[in-house]
Amino acid sequence: MAYSHIVVDVKGSVGIIRLDRPKALNALCAELFVELAEALDGFEANDAIGAIVLTGSKKAFAAGADIMEMQTKNYMDVYMGNFLTGQEERISTCRKPVIAAVAGYALGGGCEIAMMCDFILAADNAQFGQPEIKLGTIPGLGGTQRLTRFVGKSKAMEMCLTGRMMGAEEAERAGLVSRIVPLDDLMDEAVKVAGEIAELSQPIVMMAKESVKKSYETTLREGIMFERRVFHSTFSTEDQKEGMSAFAEKRTPEFKNR
Ligand code: CAA
Secondary structure, eight states, rough: OSSSSSEHHHHHHTTEEEEGGGGGGGOOOOOHHHHHHHHHHHHHOOOOOOOEEEEEOOEEEOHHHBBHHHTTTHHHHHHHTTTTTSGGGGGGOOOOOEEEEEEEEEEEEHHHHHHHHEEEEEEEEEEEGGGGGGSSOOOOHHHHHHHHHHHHHHHHHHHHHHHHOOOOHHHHHHTTTSEOGGGHHHHHHHHHHHHHHSOOHHHHHHHHHHHHHHHSSSSHHHHHHHHHHHHHHHHHHHHHHHHHHHHHTTOOOOOOOO
16 A cells, blocks of 8 residues: 555564654644554554554654644634544554654653554654643643653653653653664664564563553553453463463474464
8 A cells, every 4th residue: 555654564564654744743644643543554454463563763763743634723613623533543543563763852642642553662862752842732632641651750741841852861761762772773773672472472572562551541450350351361362372382392482373
C-alpha cells in the first residue's frame, strides 16, 4: 500500500512504521493518523509479524498534532466531531507489542503517541514535552494522564504547566523511557529488541503485555488476580509446554504460537 505520510517496512518478523512528514517535523495530521491506523491494522492481521517499531526521523519523532489543521477549528467542530477519539488512539489498542524508537522532538501528540507504545527507546538527542499550554490548549491525546502515571505528578505537572521539554537522560531517570541509545544505533537496536520479542510465543507475549497494561487500569489486588489467572491460562498452551521442556532439555524452544 502506498502511503503519503508514513513509510512501512518489514525486517524479518518486525513491522516498521516510520512517520514521514519531514517538512512539518512529522506533525500528526488527520491523514497521517488514518495511514498509521491502517498500517497497524495490517501488521496486527499479519501472522508473520511478531512486533512493531514506530519511529520518525533523526530530528523529530513527531512535533505534535498538526497545529495548522487545528487552528481554525471551533468547539462544536471538535466536540461534535469527537476530535482525537478514534483511530488517533489505535496504537493503544494494538495487541502486538509496539516499541517507540524516538529521536529528536516528541512533543504534544508526538509524546502522547510514544507513550501509547509499550516502551520507548530514546536516542540521546530525544526531547519529550507537552507544550500545548503555550498554544492556549492542553494535551488532548492522553498526555495529562499517561505522563502523570509514568513520571509522577510533580514532573508531569511542571511539564504540562510550563511546556518545558525533557531530554533523554531526564526521561530515562524519570522512567518515561526504558533505555537511551546513541542516535546512529537507534533503529538497529529497536529492530533487534523487537526481533527478540517476535521470536517468542506471540500469544504469551500478548498475555504479558495485557497484564502489564492492566496495572494502569485497576487496583493492585485486582491486577494481581488478573495476572494470576492469565499466568494460569498460559499452562493451557503448547508454547508453555515447549518453553519449559526446552529449558529442561537444554535446547532452544520452538514456539508455534499455540
Ligand atoms: N504542527 C504543524 N506544523 C508544525 C508543527 C506542528 N505541531 N511543528 C512544526 N511544524 C512545522 C513548522 O510550522 C515549520 O513549517 P514551515 O517550514 O512551513 O514554517 C516546520 O514544521 C519546521 O518547524 P520549525 O521551523 O518551527 O522548526 P524549529 O527547529 O525551529 O523548531 C520545534 C522545532 C521546537 C519542534 C517547533 O517546530 C515547535 O515548537 N513546534 C510545535 C510543537 C508543539 O507545540 N506541539 C504541540 C502541538 S498541539 C498537540 O499536540 C495537541 C495534542 O495533545 C494532541
